[in-house]
Amino acid sequence: MVTWGISGLSHDASLAVLEGDRLLFAGHSERYSRKKNDALLHADLISEGLAYGRPEAIAWYERPYIKKLRHVRAGQLGNALSLSDVPQRYLRSLLPFPLPEIFYADHHQAHAMAGVATSGFAEAVVIVADAIGEFDTFTISRFGRDSGLETLYRRRYPHSLGLLYSAFTRRCGFRPNEDEYIVMGMAAFGTPIHAEQLQEEWLTIEDPGFHLRANVHRGIGEWLPGARPEDLAASIQAVTETVLLRAASWAQRETGISNLVLMGGVALNCVANSKISTECGFDRIWIFPNPGDAGSSVGAAAALHGGPIKWDGPYLGTDIDRPFDVDELLRTLQREGVLALANGRAEFGPRALGNRSLLADPRSPLMKDRVNQIKGREKFRPFAPVILAERAAQYFDMPVPESPYMQFTATSLFPAEFPAVVHADGTSRVQTVTSEQHPNLHALLTAWENATGCPMLLNTSLNSRGEPLVNTWEQAVAFGAREHVRVL
Incomplete structure (x- = not known):
C-alpha cells in the first residue's frame, strides 16, 4: 500500500511517500517554492511524490479540530473559525485525484513515531519538545515495539519550552520559529548571567519538567532592556539545557531503559543534545535527521503503518x-x-x-x-x-x-x-x-x-x-x- 504522510498549513510543509514499510521519498515544500518555511504544499512536490505512486491512504501530522480548540484557548478566534486550514478541504482543492481516506495522528505522536520507527530500537524513552502542536508542548513517553507509546509526563499549552526559546529568539533580534539555531550559536559569545532571574520571572523547573509563570506565545517584550543579546542567548540556552537534562535523567531513572529518542524542534539544539549524551546515563541516543514539523510527514505515515520502517538515510x-x-x-x-x-x-x-x-x-x-x-x-x-x-x-x-x-x-x-x-x-x-x-x-x-x-x-x-x-x-x-x- 502506498501511503502519503503530510505536514502543512502551519509552517514547513512536507510530503513523504511510504510503500508498505519502505520510505521512498520525502521532500520540503520550501525547496520547490523557494519560500522559506512554506506552509503550503507545492505543485512540483506533489508531482514528484506522484512518481512513486498515487496514495491509497493519507496520514496527516496533527488533529486539526483539536488544534482549533487550542486556537480558542490562545485567543486566535480567526484561526479557530477559518475553514481554509481544514486538511480535507485543502487537499481536495489541491490534489489532482480523488482523495483516499485521511488518517490523523496526534502532533506529538507524529514527532515520536518519526523517531522510533527509524531508530531500530525495540524499546526507548521518547522525549518530544517543541513550540506547540494541538495542546501538548513537552512529552516524555515509554516506547515498546509491542506496547507502543505510553505517556509518562506531559506539559500543555501555554507551558512551552519551545515557545520560551522562540520568545528569547525574538528578544535577541532574530526571527522566532526560524532563527533559534542562531541564538544557540550566539550563546557561546555570552555568559548566562540572567539565567537565575529568567527562572524567577518566567519558569519553574521541576522533576521531570517545568511550568511557565506567564504565557510567552506573543513574546517577552523588551525584558531586561539593557541586557546584551549574547548574555540573553547564553541564559536561555543554559535554562533549556537544565530542563532537558533533568527530564532525560528522570526518564532514565524512572524506566531503566538505555535508549533515548529525542524529537521535536528543540531536538535541533545540538549543544543540549551533547550534554544529554554525556550526563544522563543512556547508552544510545537517536534523533531523526528531521526532528521538527517537516519530519512529521514521515512520522504520520509511520504512525498509520504502526511499526518500524525501512529507510536508507536522509537522502x-x-x-x-x-x-x-x-x-x-x-x-x-x-x-x-x-x-x-x-x-x-x-x-x-x-x-x-x-x-x-x-x-x-x-x-x-x-x-x-x-x-x-x-x-x-x-x-x-x-x-x-x-x-x-x-x-x-x-x-x-x-x-x-x-x-x-x-x-x-x-x-x-x-x-x-x-x-x-x-x-x-x-x-x-x-x-x-x-x-x-x-x-x-x-x-x-x-x-x-x-x-x-x-x-x-x-x-x-x-x-x-x-x-x-x-x-x-x-x-x-x-x-x-x-x-x-x-x-x-
Missing part, C-alpha cells in the same frame, strides 16, 4: 543525477579553497549533509569570513566540519561514537589547526561520514586527506541567508554564478 528528495568526479572536486578545493557540491538526492532535514553543500578548506583562518560572506551571514556564525568517521575521535572529544547528521557538538582537540570549523567555545558541530553512509563523500574526504593530510572539510548548506537549500541543478548553477563559486 530522500529531488535527485541531481550527475557524475561525482572526485579528482575534479579535489583539484577545485586545492586551487580555490571552496566549491558548491550539488549531487544526488536532496537531504530531508534542515542540514546539508553532502548533497547540497558548500565545502571548503577548514585550515585557513580567513575561510570562515569568506564563506560567511558568500552566504551573507553574520560573522559570528559557526561552521561544521565533515570528517571521516574513522578519524573523528583523533580530532574531537566526541560525545557519541558517530554523528552522521550534525546533531551533537564536540570539543576540538586541535582548534588552532582548523579555525574555520571551531566555534568561540572551542566546539564543533561534527558530521561523521562512513563509506556505507555516503560512499562518494567518504571517497572525496579520503582523497583530500591523502593530498593534504587533513581528514575534514568545512560543510555548510548550499543557500544564501534566508533562502531554502537549493533543490535542482539549475538553482545550484544560479547560486554559483551569483556568488562566484564553482558548482560541481
